[in-house]
Amino acid sequence: MSDQEKEPMFSAKNFKFFTAPLADNNPITVQVLGICSALAVTVKLKPAIVMALSVTIVVAVSNVVIAAMRKYIPDRIRIIVQLVVAATMVILVDQFLKAFVFDVSKQLSVFVGLIITNCILMGRLEAFAMANKPWPSFIDGLGNGAGYGLILVIVAFIRELLGSGTIYGYPVIEKLGVYKAGYENNGLIILPPMALILVGLIIWVHRSRNNSLIEK
Amino acid sequence: MNSLRKKLDKLKPHFEEGGRFSKLRSVFEGFESFMFVPNKVTLKGSHIRDSIDLKRTMTIVIIALIPVLLFGSYNTGLQHFRSIGAEAGILKAFWFGFLRILPLIIVSYVVGLGIEFVAAQIRGHEINEGYLVTGLLIPLIMPIDIPLWMLAIAVAFAVILGKEVFGGTGMNIFNPALLARAFLFFSYPAWMTGDNVWTEGLTAGKNIIDGYSGATPLSISAAGEITRLPSFLHMFIGTIPGSIGETSTIAILIGAVILLVTGIGSWKIMVSVFAGGLGMGLLLNAVSANSYMELPFYYHFVMGGFAFGAVFMATDPVTGSQTETGKWIYGFLIGVLSIFFRVLNPAYPEGVMLAILLMNLFAPLIDYFVVQSSIKRRLKRAKIATNNFTK
Numbered sequence: 001m002s003d004q005e006k007e008p009m010f011s012a013k014n015f016k017f018f019t020a021p022l023a024d025n026n027p028i029t030v031q032v033l034g035i036c037s038a039l040a041v042t043v044k045l046k047p048a049i050v051m052a053l054s055v056t057i058v059v060a061v062s063n064v065v066i067a068a069m070r071k072y073i074p075d076r077i078r079i080i081v082q083l084v085v086a087a088t089m090v091i092l093v094d095q096f097l098k099a100f101v102f103d104v105s106k107q108l109s110v111f112v113g114l115i116i117t118n119c120i121l122m123g124r125l126e127a128f129a130m131a132n133k134p135w136p137s138f139i140d141g142l143g144n145g146a147g148y149g150l151i152l153v154i155v156a157f158i159r160e161l162l163g164s165g166t167i168y169g170y171p172v173i174e175k176l177g178v179y180k181a182g183y184e185n186n187g188l189i190i191l192p193p194m195a196l197i198l199v200g201l202i203i204w205v206h207r208s209r210n211n212s213l214i215e216k
Numbered sequence: 217m218n219s220l221r222k223k224l225d226k227l228k229p230h231f232e233e234g235g236r237f238s239k240l241r242s243v244f245e246g247f248e249s250f251m252f253v254p255n256k257v258t259l260k261g262s263h264i265r266d267s268i269d270l271k272r273t274m275t276i277v278i279i280a281l282i283p284v285l286l287f288g289s290y291n292t293g294l295q296h297f298r299s300i301g302a303e304a305g306i307l308k309a310f311w312f313g314f315l316r317i318l319p320l321i322i323v324s325y326v327v328g329l330g331i332e333f334v335a336a337q338i339r340g341h342e343i344n345e346g347y348l349v350t351g352l353l354i355p356l357i358m359p360i361d362i363p364l365w366m367l368a369i370a371v372a373f374a375v376i377l378g379k380e381v382f383g384g385t386g387m388n389i390f391n392p393a394l395l396a397r398a399f400l401f402f403s404y405p406a407w408m409t410g411d412n413v414w415t416e417g418l419t420a421g422k423n424i425i426d427g428y429s430g431a432t433p434l435s436i437s438a439a440g441e442i443t444r445l446p447s448f449l450h451m452f453i454g455t456i457p458g459s460i461g462e463t464s465t466i467a468i469l470i471g472a473v474i475l476l477v478t479g480i481g482s483w484k485i486m487v488s489v490f491a492g493g494l495g496m497g498l499l500l501n502a503v504s505a506n507s508y509m510e511l512p513f514y515y516h517f518v519m520g521g522f523a524f525g526a527v528f529m530a531t532d533p534v535t536g537s538q539t540e541t542g543k544w545i546y547g548f549l550i551g552v553l554s555i556f557f558r559v560l561n562p563a564y565p566e567g568v569m570l571a572i573l574l575m576n577l578f579a580p581l582i583d584y585f586v587v588q589s590s591i592k593r594r595l596k597r598a599k600i601a602t603n604n605f606t607k
Contacts, residue, residue: 182363188403197377204381 009135017140021147023210028151029203030213033119037111038152039195045168047107048156049149050097054112056145058089059121063141066129073130082125083116090115120144155198163189224248243333245342270385274345276480280471281352281528287467288460289313292360295457296416301425313360316416317460320355323364327371328354335380346385347375353393353528356461357521357569358400359413366404370396390576391535394569401569409565411435414457430457433519434558438565440507451518462524465517472527481531484540485547489526492551493517500559508559516555525554525568535576539586546582550575 027033034055041051065085066073073081094112097105105112115121124144129137160166165173165185173179188194207213230236231244293309293316304312328347336343354371374396379388401408411431412418418430433451436444446456454464462468475481497513504510516522530536530550537546550571557567564570 182365184366184404184406186403187405188399191402 014136014139017136018143018146021140021143022150023147023206024213026147026151026206027120027123027144028148028199029206031120031123033123034148035196035199037114037118038148038155038199039192040111041108042152042156042159042195043163043190044107044160044166045153045156047104048152050101050104051108051111052145052149052152054093054097055115055118055120055148056142058086058093058115059124059145060138060141062086062089062121063124063129063137064134066125067132067134067137070130078130079122079126082122086121086125087116120148151199151202154202155195158198159189159195162186240337243337243343271345273480274348276474276478277349277528278352280474280480281349281356281461283467283470284356284461284464284524284528285317285352286310287454287464288356289317291454291456291463292316292416292460294455295414295430299415299418299424299428299430301428313416316360317355319364320358320360320362320367320460321352323367324354324371325351327368328375331372331375331380335384339384341384344385346379350374350392353461354396357393357397357459357524359408360416360460361413361419362400362407366400366407367396370399370403373399386534388534389580390573391529391532394529394573394576397569398573414459432456432458432565433515434565437508437511437519438562442507442511445511445515448515448518451515459521459524462521465523468523468527475527475531481527482533482536482543484543485531485536486526488544488547489530489551489554490517492548492553493522493526493555494551495548496552496555500555516558520558520566521568522554525572526551529568529572530575535579537579537582537586539583542579542582542586545586546575546579549578 021027024030028035028038037051037055042048062082062085066082069081090113093115094105097108097112124137124141128140132140157167160168161172163186165171165179173183173185189198227244228248231240237244290306290310290313292313293304293311294313296312296316297304297309325347328351332347333343335341351371354367354374358367374392378390378392378395379385382388397408407413407419411429413430414432415430418424431439433445433456436442445451450456451463452465454467456463472481472486476483476486493516494513497516500509501511501513526547530547537543550568553571553574554568557564557570561567
C-alpha cells in the first residue's frame with residue numbers, strides 16, 4: 001500500500017483517468033450510455049453546455065463522496081446509498097440552475113432531475129468510486145463528464161447551426177446572407193431521430209480512426 | 217461497337233492489378249459492364265448464372281418507368297399552362313414539362329452515382345447498377361418545384377445513410393428513394409406539402425389566374441371537401457396536381473404490366489397492397505364517421521401515390537419480404553396502413569410513403585416468423601412420420 005500513498009497527484013495514471021473518457025472510453029460513443037439526455041438537450045448549444053457542466057459536477061462530487069465512504073457502505077444497500085448521494089447533488093444543481101439561469105433550467109426541464117438515473121453517473125459510482133480513492137474518483141468523474149459534454153457540444157453545434165441557423169444564439173447564417181441565396185433551415189435536424197443519427201455518425205468517424213474499438 | 221471493344225481491351229491491362237490506374241479498376245469495370253455483357257466465367261464448382269442479372273433487372277424497371285416519366289412530363293406542362301390560363305397542345309406541354317424535370321433527373325444521378333463511385337473506390341467493390349432505378353424514382357416522387365440543392369442533399373442522405381452504411385446495394389433496410397422523400401418531407405415541409413408546390417411556378421408566385429387551385433385530391437379530401445374532387449376518370453388518367461410520377465394510374469398500370477410480364481416485380485406484393493387498401497377502404501366506408509371516410513374506397517387507388525407505391529416501391533426486392541407468404545402479409549399491411557394514415561391521421565395527407573418505410577422495417581421480422589412456422593410445421597410432419605414408422 002505504501003507505494004500507492006506516494007503516488008503524485010498528477011501522475012500519468014491519474015491523468016489517464018481524465019483523458020480515457022474523452023476518446024477511447026467515451027461514455028456516449030463507446031459505452032453508449034446517457035443517450036436519452038444527449039438527444040433531448042442538444043437542439044441548442046446553451047442548454048447542452050449547461051447540461052454537460054451539471055452532469056460533470058454531479059458525477060465528480062458524487063464520485064468523491066462515495067469513494068470517501070466506500071469502506072463503510074454495506075454491500076447489500078450500496079445502490080441505495082449511491083442514489084441518495086447522487087439525488088442530493090442533483091437537487092443542489094437543479095436549485096442552483098433555477099436560481100441563476102432560470103430560462104435554461106426551463107429548457108432542460110425534467111432532464112436535470114433525470115441526471116439521477118443517468119447511466120453514466122450510476123456506472124461511475126458503481127464501477128469506479130466503489131473501488132478507488134477519492135482523488136482518482138474525482139478525476140474520473142471530471143473526465144467522464146467532459147467526455148459526455150464533448151459529444152453533447154459537437155452534436156448541439158451541428159444541430160443548432162443547421163436546424164436554427166445560429167451558433168450560441170448568434171445568427172451566423174443570416175449574417176452571412178445565405179438565406180437570400182435560397183437556403184433554408186433543416187427541420188429534420190431539430191427532431192430527436194436526427195440527433196441519434198448524428199451520434200451514430202460520430203461513432204462511425206471515431207471507429208474508423210481507431211480500429212481497436214470495432215466489435216468483432 | 218467493335219472498335220470500342222478493341223479500345224477497351226487495349227486499355228484493360230492498365231487497370232489490372234499493378235497497372236497504372238489499378239486504383240480506378242472498379243470505375244473501368246463499371247463502364248465496361250455497362251457497355252458489354254460481362255465475359256466473366258466461373259472457374260470452380262458449379263454455378264448457375266441467370267442472364268437476368270442486376271443490370272438487366274434494373275434496365276427493365278427503367279423501361280417500366282418510362283410511361284410514368286412521359287406522362288409526368290406532359291402533366292407538369294399541362295398544370296403549368298392551366299395555372300396561367302394558357303392553352304397548350306400536347307407536345308408543347310410535354311416539352312415544357314420535360315425541360316423542367318430534366319434538371320431534377322440530372323441532379324439525382326450526378327449526386328447519387330458520384331457517391332456510389334466514391335464509395336466503391338474506397339471499398340474496392342465493383343460499381344454496380346443499384347442506383348440506376350433509385351436515381352429515376354427519386355425525381356418522380358418529388359413535387360416539381362423542389363429546389364435542386366434540397367434534392368441533392370436528400371439524395372446524398374439516402375445513398376450514404378440509407379444504403380452505403382449498411383454495405384451498399386442489396387444490403388439496405390429502407391427503400392432509398394422513399395428515404396430521400398421522407399428526408400425532405402420532414403426537413404423542408406414547406407416545399408413538400410401544401411397546395412402550391414405541385415404546380416410549376418406557383419411557389420414563385422407567377423401570374424396565376426383566378427380559380428386555379430393547385431390542391432391535390434388528397435389535400436382536398438383531407439380538408440373534408442370531397443365534393444370538389446376531380447372526377448374519377450381524371451384522377452385515373454392523371455391530369456391532376458401531384459408529385460411528378462404519381463398522378464397517372466394508367467401510366468403506372470402500363471409499368472406494372474411490364475414488371476409482371478417480365479417477372480421482375482412480385483405480383484403477390486402488388487395484389488396484396490391493393491387488397492389491403494381495398495379492405496381498409498371498405499372498413500372506413502362501413503364506419504363513415506366523416507366525409508373523408510365516406511369517400512368510395514376505389515377513389516383511394518387513383519389518388520396520391522397509392523398505385524405508384526404499390527407498383528414501384530413496395531415491390532423493391534431488397535427491402536420487401538423474401539418469403540412467399542411474407543410477401544402477402546407485407547403487401548397487405550402496406551395497403552391497410554397507407555389508407556389508415558391517409559384518412560385517420562390529420563397531420564399527413566398522404567400515408568403511402570410512411571406505410572412502406574414502416575413495413576420495410578418489419579419485412580425481416582415477417583420473414584423470420586414465416587420461416588420459423590414453416591420449420592415447426594415440417595418438424596411436426598417429420599415426427600408424425602417417425603411415430604408411424606416406429607409403430
